[in-house]
Each structure stands twice: as C-alpha cells, then as structure tokens.
Amino acid sequence: MTDVSPGDPGGPGDPEPSGGSGGSDLPEVGLVPGVPQWRTTATLAALQELVEVSEAVPAVVARKAGLSTTELHSLRHLMRGPLGPVEIGRLLGVTSAASSGVVDRLVSRGHAERRAHPDDGRRTEVLITDSGRAEVLARMRPMFEALADLDASLDDHDRDVVERYLLGATAAMRNLMS
Structure with missing residues (x-):
C-alpha cells in the first residue's frame, strides 16, 4: 500500500511527526503516488x-x-x-x-x-x-x-x-x- 514504510524517514525537509495513535511517531508517507510531500x-x-x-x-x-x-x-x-x-x-x-x-x-x-x-x-x-x-x-x-x-x-x-x-x-x- 505504501512505497515507504511508516517507520522509515521520509528525507530532508519532512515535517515533524504529528504523533498520533499509531505505533510509530512518524506519519505514513508515499500514500499518494506522485505527491511525495503527502503525509498522512x-x-x-x-x-x-x-x-x-x-x-x-x-x-x-x-x-x-x-x-x-x-x-x-x-x-x-x-x-x-x-x-x-x-x-x-x-x-x-x-x-x-x-x-x-x-x-x-x-x-x-x-x-x-x-x-x-x-x-x-x-x-x-x-x-x-x-x-x-x-x-x-x-x-x-x-x-x-x-x-x-x-x-x-x-x-x-x-x-x-x-x-x-x-x-x-x-x-x-x-x-x-x-
């Protein structure tokens, strides 16, 4: 479903993690192909x-x-x-x-x-x-x-x-x- 796993860093310039209820503190990335800045x-x-x-x-x-x-x-x-x-x-x-x-x-x-x-x-x-x-x-x-x-x-x-x-x-x- 994602091209980058939720725990992998997204790269330089990524926004700070939003926290949340999931296991990882980093938001999921890559859920919208062609929109690399998308963060769930x-x-x-x-x-x-x-x-x-x-x-x-x-x-x-x-x-x-x-x-x-x-x-x-x-x-x-x-x-x-x-x-x-x-x-x-x-x-x-x-x-x-x-x-x-x-x-x-x-x-x-x-x-x-x-x-x-x-x-x-x-x-x-x-x-x-x-x-x-x-x-x-x-x-x-x-x-x-x-x-x-x-x-x-x-x-x-x-x-x-x-x-x-x-x-x-x-x-x-x-x-x-x-």
Whole structure:
C-alpha cells in the first residue's frame, strides 16, 4: 500500500511527526503516488473517513426510506424550495426525462406534488409535501442533532480553524470539477 514504510524517514525537509495513535511517531508517507510531500496526518485521515462515510450515507438512508438515492437527493433539493423538473435534472446531473421519472415516483408516493408555476402557467414546479419532508427529517434528524451538538461544543477559535480547514478541503475538491 505504501512505497515507504511508516517507520522509515521520509528525507530532508519532512515535517515533524504529528504523533498520533499509531505505533510509530512518524506519519505514513508515499500514500499518494506522485505527491511525495503527502503525509498522512490525523486530520487528513479524519477528512478521508468523512468523505468515505458521506459517500455511503445517501445510499443507506435511501434504502431505509424505500427510495432510490436519486429520489432522496431530489427531496433534499426540494427541501430548499420548489424547483422545476428541468432544474431538478440539472442538480442531479440527469436528463429531463430521467428527472421527470423521478418526480413521477415521488408524486406517486405522496412525497412531492406538481403545480403550475406561479409566474408562468406553461411551466410546472415540484414541491415537497409534508410526507416527503417528514421522511427526510425522520432519517436525517439524528445526524443533524449530533452535528449541531458537536458544533456547539466548539469555541469561536476552534470553529474558525475547522471552518478554514473544511473550506480549504472543499476548494481543493472543487478544483477537480473545473
């Protein structure tokens, strides 16, 4: 898995070891081929775990709710307000035909409804229903409450550091999408 074992020195200019919970005081090196300065720190390991868990959460939540992940993501977007089927498709990265099928399934389950757009009667907008909102909140509330408690446990300085780190990590990931 690594091209340099965790106990081997990485060479001149390496950062000081971060300590941590492992057997060696030196961080693992060489986990990202072509990026020799990469050092696995506790923060990078925690970020990687967060990314992996966040990738898995929608499928698990959707399965428990009896929805597809696309339907769950649609409800999540609709929680912010009404959207047109084309807008939903754009947000999901699917065709308008596929989006229309997702909306049809949500409407048939009573989780969404279609209505004429208030400003343009030729257009349709999709709204989440009380049933759809309750489904999402019932599945997600425990996570939201735990995250709110975690955030409340931080002082302003810690919150600033966490925010700066997460915004920087988000920017690094967004760079891959441009």
